Amino acid sequence: MAEPEIDYKAVFQALPGAVALLTPQLIYADVNGEWLRILGRARDQEIGRYLPDDFASSPNSAGATVVRNLQASLRRVADTGECDAMEVQRFEPEGLYRPAVRDEDRSEAHGRPETLDARYWSMTNIPVFDSNGQLVLLLHRAEEVTELIQARAVALSLQEAMLPTHRPTGRHPVAVRYRPAGSALDVGGDWYDLVDLPGDRLGIAVGDVVGHGLSAAGVMGQLRSALSASSRVAPGPARALEVLDLYARSVAGAENATAACTFVDWDAHDITYSSAGHLPPALLHGDGTMSFLDQATHPPLGARLEHDAWPQATIDFTENAFLALYTDGLVERRREDIDTGVARLADCLTHHRRASDAEALADALLSDLLPPEGVTDDTALVIVRL
Structure with missing residues (x-):
């Protein structure tokens, strides 16, 4: 032919x-x-x-x-x-x-x-x-791409409206940071949440919705609100995520979203945690050593067809420790294994172990870990001084 x-x-x-x-x-x-x-x-x-x-x-x-x-x-x-x-x-x-x-x-x-x-x-x-x-x-x-830029601005406004305002939480200082993707065409579904719990306790969660744009921002708002509500009545983070998983199955676009949920108890000096396919929270101990909270991990939301119990684990902490929850924009880079980025986070936390407070540590992490040219995914970061 x-x-x-x-x-x-x-x-x-x-x-x-x-x-x-x-x-x-x-x-x-x-x-x-x-x-x-x-x-x-x-x-x-x-x-x-x-x-x-x-x-x-x-x-x-x-x-x-x-x-x-x-x-x-x-x-x-x-x-x-x-x-x-x-x-x-x-x-x-x-x-x-x-x-x-x-x-x-x-x-x-x-x-x-x-x-x-x-x-x-x-x-x-x-x-x-x-x-x-x-x-x-x-x-x-x-x-x-003017219409895409305008849609991104709307999505960012929606994200800002749905994320909790930075406010004092009990007597324990918390630093929160949110950085949109460097690309002007991308806006993701990253989120964080802070929940005051009975007693001297605080619930901290972060999550990430698959996709970009207004739809991802809308799903993010639904999941954050649902987990915030379930955390207030659940006996622990595993049950809160279990309820969120059931809810996510009815939300279009929530499939394979990830989340990490922690309950910090200052009276017991421990952290109870559970994860839905999310990167593990990092605990910087008072002596400068590092632990990743990776012993209670479940697949992402809606990933399993059948309902099952969620894992939960507890770790002790001492005074002057820091707890860090984050989304993958902080550590993930193109053409690089994710474990490399997590290890870089651990090194950075250890390097700044003498940070004066949560705000200083949050600024140091963003300065050291985010490339100056910007990143291709949103970044949410929560630091708690324990």
Whole structure:
């Protein structure tokens, strides 16, 4: 069977999003129709144009900053021969990638000035090689993600509304930290909760819902509220999680969510704990040694078809110890085994064993463990001084 003849020029024009081909010297060699439509330019205005000329007359504008970011990314691709996905870029109304508006659609025709909100674009730059392996072109693709960014902002607001406010809990200081994912397109379902219990006791829980976006934030709120309620009446964390597991089976999107629940008793000087497939809480003893609370682990919520009893364990603590509960954003990294990240957490806790209080230790952990370029998953962290 003969291979079909492919019209690559037609394929290029049909590519989704705005696409441009540039030389390694950053001169436009070709653009597709969507590129011209979005910029509102004619083809002869683009071909042969030097990319850094954009906003050259206004170097301090927001648009000029984006062009410099794009230029730096394209240079990296040219130097390394590897693809580069840029952070989401924000364009003000006067910036590049502003949708073309027909004269008859302009709001001035209705007696009021035209107003445009900022737009957000995801950009990817790809090297193109010839048959000899030589870099000959740079392919730049831009796709508008404004609606995704707006949805993320709503999801973050929903998360903040459903997470408990930072407040004094009894006479025992607690530090809580929540860091959204570094990517502007991601928002996860991480959560934490603090529950005052009868006697000199405190319930601390963290959890993580599979997925991202508004749906994950909504499921997170349901599970957090359900565990908060069950913890107030359950005799221990195992029973609280057992009730949560039964509830999660009726919540769409709660499958395989994880949670860790601990009850701290200062009168008995012990911690009772149970886990639903979550990373183990860490106990930094007063003498600087470390223990992970990993002796009472059950599969994630809803993972088992049949209901069964949940495990529970207890460990003693001494004064001046710290208890840390966290989600995987604190320790998990791409192309790295999760055990490596957990071991890094243990080393960091030991290193900061002389922290003055829970707040100082929480700040030290985030500073040492979160990469400066940001992470791809949310991070929740709770530190309790025992």
